[in-house]
Amino acid sequence: MNDQPDVLVLGAGPAGIGAALAATELGLRTAILDRAPDGGGQVYRSSLTLPQPGYKSAEKGIRLRQALAASSAKVFFDCRVWSVRRDFRVDGIDPEGKKTWKPKSIIAAIGTTERVIPFSGWTTPGVYGHAATTILLKSQSILPGNNSVVAGSGPLLAAVAYGIIAGGGNVAAIIDIAGRGEWLASIPALLSRSEDLRRGLKWIREIRRAKIPILYRHSVLAVNPREDGLEVIAQPVDSNGQCIVSGQTQTITADSLSIGNGLTPSTELTRLLGAEHVFVAEAGGWIPSLDSRQRTTISGLYAAGDGAGITGADAALTEGKIAGYTVALDMNRIDASEHERLISPLIARLMKVSRAGRRMAQMMAPRPGQISDIKPETVVCRCEDITRQEIDAAIDNGASDINQLKSWTRCGMGPCQGRTCGDVVASIVAARCGGREKVGCWSPRIPLTALSMDELTGDFDYDDIPIPRAAPL
Ligand SMILES: Cc1cc2nc3c(=O)[nH]c(=O)nc-3n(C[C@H](O)[C@H](O)[C@H](O)COP(=O)(O)OP(=O)(O)OC[C@H]3O[C@@H](n4cnc5c(N)ncnc54)[C@H](O)[C@@H]3O)c2cc1C
Incomplete structure (x- = not known):
């Protein structure tokens, strides 16, 4: 020391x-x-x-x-x-x-x-967060699949789609929660980072050149595994991110889905x-x-x-x-x-x-409709397999902050320590219990990162562990 x-x-x-x-x-x-x-x-x-x-x-x-x-x-x-x-x-x-x-x-x-708002099938193999996709592309030059759908919100959509094209893959479709108008309204703010703006425009040019269909104001309703890949179902949404019930869904076949709803x-x-x-x-x-x-x-x-x-x-x-x-x-x-x-x-x-x-x-920020659209049977905490229905039941029974909810349901207690689901769980509770400030955030706990007992204790032999003698009766 x-x-x-x-x-x-x-x-x-x-x-x-x-x-x-x-x-x-x-x-x-x-x-x-x-x-x-x-x-x-x-x-x-x-x-x-x-x-x-x-x-x-x-x-x-x-x-x-x-x-x-x-x-x-x-x-x-x-x-x-x-x-x-x-x-x-x-x-x-x-x-x-x-x-x-x-x-x-x-x-x-x-x-x-990274935040991913859960939907039916989000834990299916072949579904990646944008961060995981960029790790594959940037550090290992590996494509998430040969024919990918890219979905979610914000600039990472274009970054990931461009990375897949530049790496030699095909993008079957881009599913964007935002509308065209929102992107146009962002241009004045982006002028303060002209280099990024130029880079973004280049990505969009390449996406257009590759003739990739872009579904604006859509979100992913569900992903179903098929024998030869995935079936991604897109649904139209309003500016609040909420599904338009009378809207027409579209089914896209692909072998991977990269999705992210902000950071x-x-x-x-x-x-x-x-x-x-x-x-x-x-x-x-x-x-x-x-x-x-x-x-x-x-x-x-x-x-x-x-x-x-x-x-x-x-x-x-x-x-x-x-x-x-x-x-x-x-x-x-x-x-x-x-x-x-x-x-x-x-x-x-x-x-x-x-x-x-x-x-x-x-x-990139999630819209309230995306949270209210999470179906009762959808798993929200994927480490502990806790569904929306279980979270709602705990709130019905009086859980009004997310640490109470954690003790009642084990939500957020798995290996990721709530890093994946925490923000979404808090938004679900907040929508019913009076806002994000009121419901708080998980109390942090060590270990901050997954590690094995072996790493923590070092190499040891069971025979070397001193066994205390039993106390005399
Ligand atoms: C998928 C993705 C793509 C992005 N693309 C862009 C882009 O094109 N342009 C842009 O401006 N921004 C982009 N961003 C946002 C960008 O990453 C950040 O704005 C920027 O990297 C922030 O820098 P930082 O140093 O704060 O954090 P980071 O770059 O995230 O660095 C944090 C570091 O802390 C380390 N760390 C965390 N916890 C621990 C721990 N317990 N022990 C040891 N190390 C730890 C991590 O390994 C990481 O290297 C992207 C973000 C994501 C997730």
Whole structure:
């Protein structure tokens, strides 16, 4: 435990790398870790099989990884954080075994979790979240299938469809909850990130060129397995996301479905560390309360990137740098005027780029009709097989916040610890019990990530375990 870092950065996406670069630039002893085999996070994920099909963001990722490698930060990859304590003890596991840190400051930059609103057949093999599809495409150059349907909401639809086409696959259809008008209304906000706008327009051109049918204002009603793949049934919806009962459904045959309904900030670390959180729908859900310099309400704890509100990769990198410089100020490595000089251009940039990010988060956000349309027999918590009907029955019996619901139904107690279903469950309860703020969010529990007892205890032989002698009667 000697030689502890001044600052430990949790997560090596753009926010974490930005934070580590800023902190090392000002001479702080910095360590950074990530469960991934390399830095870059979700958007700049490194590839095991170069080149990544058609993803320009690969170059930005390479530049960030090079900058991190050239810095004095100590990096720990393939390292999962499974516990953080209020005295700032952080426990992780990497291929060499257990690791423990006791830094003076922590920057939480653990990104986001994808939301999928359950529908009949969503757990069928061949149905992927967009994050899983992009991991396949970006880091392994593998297609989710030869003939895929891409569905959900927000910019990831075009990104994933384009990635599949660029990787040599076919997209049978795009099923988009939004209408054309909503996309047109997003253009002014996107002008603040002209590079992303150009990239998006290129994706759309390629989608048009490939003559992929786009079903606007539709959602997935059901997926049925067939002998040779999947049958995806699309239904028309209104602007609230609710099924239009008199509308005509369409059946599309495919061998995979990639679907996502937006992103929610990953806040398990900041919640476990006791920081205050607020619910901000347009930021994706519960986020830590921050001052304008990325400080949480806990002294020495900072947050940046998607884990502090969904604003996109540019904003994440910028927030990370502000957090790194602020740690240096708080540890008296620089004075207030130097801090101000360093962060002023970053604050200006953040205001510019986060406008587009927030608009995209809005496009991805679930609509109330999607929640009310979840059928009684549909499984919502897939780890514990809890259906909507069971959740409604618990609410009928008096469960009015989601932790009560958790104890009554085991919803959210499985291996994913509610990361997959938590946001949807909270929306179901909130619709009946008075809003998201009122129903709260799961209490975080360790282990933060799935790990085996073997990893935790190390190698042992049963014969070596001392057996206490029975007490005399
Ligand atoms: C499928 C998908 C595609 C996207 N495409 C785009 C895009 O094209 N453009 C754009 O601007 N934004 C995109 N986004 C959003 C984008 O990912 C983020 O805005 C950006 O990556 C946020 O950076 P971050 O550093 O906050 O988080 P991330 O990039 O998510 O990085 C967080 C890191 O924390 C690590 N981590 C989390 N928990 C633990 C733990 N317990 N132990 C160890 N490590 C941990 C993760 O492995 C991850 O590497 C996309 C998001 C998704 C899910």
